[in-house]
Amino acid sequence: MSKSLNSALAAVLLVCAGGVQAGVLGLGSTATPEMIAGWDIDIRPDGQGLPDGEGSVADGEAIYEAQCASCHGSFGEGVGRWPVLSGGFGTLDTLDPKKTVGSYWPYASTLWDYIHRAMPYAAPQSLTDDEVYSVAAYVLYLNDIVDDDFISNRETFSKVKMPNEANFYVDNRPDVQNTRCMENCADPRQFEIVTTINGVTPTGHFKEDSGVAANHYGGATPIATAKATEVALSDAATNGKSVYDKACMACHTMGIAGAPKTGDVADWSTRIAQGMDVLHSNAINGYQGEKGVMPAKGGNMSLSDDEVRDAVLYMVESSQ
Ligand code: HEC
Numbered sequence: 001m002s003k004s005l006n007s008a009l010a011a012v013l014l015v016c017a018g019g020v021q022a023g024v025l026g027l028g029s030t031a032t033p034e035m036i037a038g039w040d041i042d043i044r045p046d047g048q049g050l051p052d053g054e055g056s057v058a059d060g061e062a063i064y065e066a067q068c069a070s071c072h073g074s075f076g077e078g079v080g081r082w083p084v085l086s087g088g089f090g091t092l093d094t095l096d097p098k099k100t101v102g103s104y105w106p107y108a109s110t111l112w113d114y115i116h117r118a119m120p121y122a123a124p125q126s127l128t129d130d131e132v133y134s135v136a137a138y139v140l141y142l143n144d145i146v147d148d149d150f151i152s153n154r155e156t157f158s159k160v161k162m163p164n165e166a167n168f169y170v171d172n173r174p175d176v177q178n179t180r181c182m183e184n185c186a187d188p189r190q191f192e193i194v195t196t197i198n199g200v201t202p203t204g205h206f207k208e209d210s211g212v213a214a215n216h217y218g219g220a221t222p223i224a225t226a227k228a229t230e231v232a233l234s235d236a237a238t239n240g241k242s243v244y245d246k247a248c249m250a251c252h253t254m255g256i257a258g259a260p261k262t263g264d265v266a267d268w269s270t271r272i273a274q275g276m277d278v279l280h281s282n283a284i285n286g287y288q289g290e291k292g293v294m295p296a297k298g299g300n301m302s303l304s305d306d307e308v309r310d311a312v313l314y315m316v317e318s319s320q
């Protein structure tokens with residue numbers, strides 16, 4: 001933590017505690033080095049912040065058995081529902097990932113920091129620095145990350161490489177790397193959320209008549225406005241839209257469970273070719289199709305047949 005932030009925190013704390021002495025603004029007092037030291041306990045990934053001191057896996061085992069095993073288990077396996085500290089390797093990309101210190105944490109420094117700051121659960125910050133070095137080394141040992149003769153101190157601890165470190169990297173998704181628009185940019189006052197029947201997700205944040213071809217991603221090509229917004233709906237189909245929103249969109253908007261997407265002209269053309277009677281009957285009575293099961297009335301039996309017909313009409317008019 002930076003010094004100034006620490007001073008700010010200390011000052012706020014003093015104010016909360018009832019105020020000691022008025023400063024420039026009539027608030028708080030200057031934080032002393034001792035106050036700052038009490039807050040400045042974070043350890044960084046490169047080991048910066050690690051204190052003097054030393055510990056061993058052997059010493060760590062004794063401390064762990066006495067102060068940690070009752071919750072975290074003798075091998076870090078976790079007792080009952082207390083957190084598991086070891087194992088889980090190779091599970092992160094499975095349906096049941098086991099995130100432990102060994103399988104998941106990117107930096108050993110976090111382990112030192114966490115134990116020092118927060119463990120044992122009932123008596124945080126009760127361990128000496130040497131004890132933290134020892135017990136942290138032991139947790140690493142339980143994860144096969146260090147050997148049993150590992151001596152843990154500032155120098156050796158900073159060099160420990162965690163198996164999952166490489167999977168933590170600076171966010172590389174396009175949104176976070178956009179270069180800022182500097183000229184001919186869209187005027188934020190012109191932005192408009194364009195909702196479409198194709199989903200609750202906006203397709204673009206620009207107004208077509210603003211004359212600026214900028215979209216949400218800062219690119220030059222506007223995302224096409226969904227077809228359905230251009231379609232002039234008949235009265236019955238307009239009624240049908242509210243039924244659709246309530247009972248059909250859950251599947252038909254995104255194409256869940258094999259449902260034909262509303263607005264997907266290609267998928268709907270063959271369906272429409274069957275004639276409205278077939279579509280009505282299939283929607284009202286349900287059917288098993290090639291792509292999936294259309295439940296009768298979309299599973300909403302409180303709808304009248306006419307309401308379902310209107311919804312079908314809305315889907316058809318929006319998809320041709
Ligand atoms: C009374 C039960 C208890 C004891 C004893 C205990 N812990 Fe914990 N430990 C917890 C709980 C609960 C958490 C989760 C806290 C949270 O998520 O806020 C935790 C979390 C941890 C974590 C982080 C796990 C993770 O993946 O998020 C580590 C590391 C840890 N403890 C180490 C230790 C060490 C080392 C000791 C002994 C010095 C110890 N604990 C003693 C209950 C305990």
Ligand code: HEC
Pocket residue numbers: 243244247248249250251252256257258259260271274278279280282283288289290291292293294295297298299303308311312315
């Ligand atoms: C649980 C998901 C689900 C819900 C809710 C749902 N549908 Fe469907 N619907 C489907 C699936 C799946 C199909 C495609 C089945 C196939 O052809 O393989 C389908 C197909 C259809 C078809 C095309 C019939 C054909 O013959 O091609 C119509 C019309 C239709 N649904 C209307 C509706 C209406 C109206 C509602 C709301 C009242 C609705 N659906 C709600 C899943 C759903």
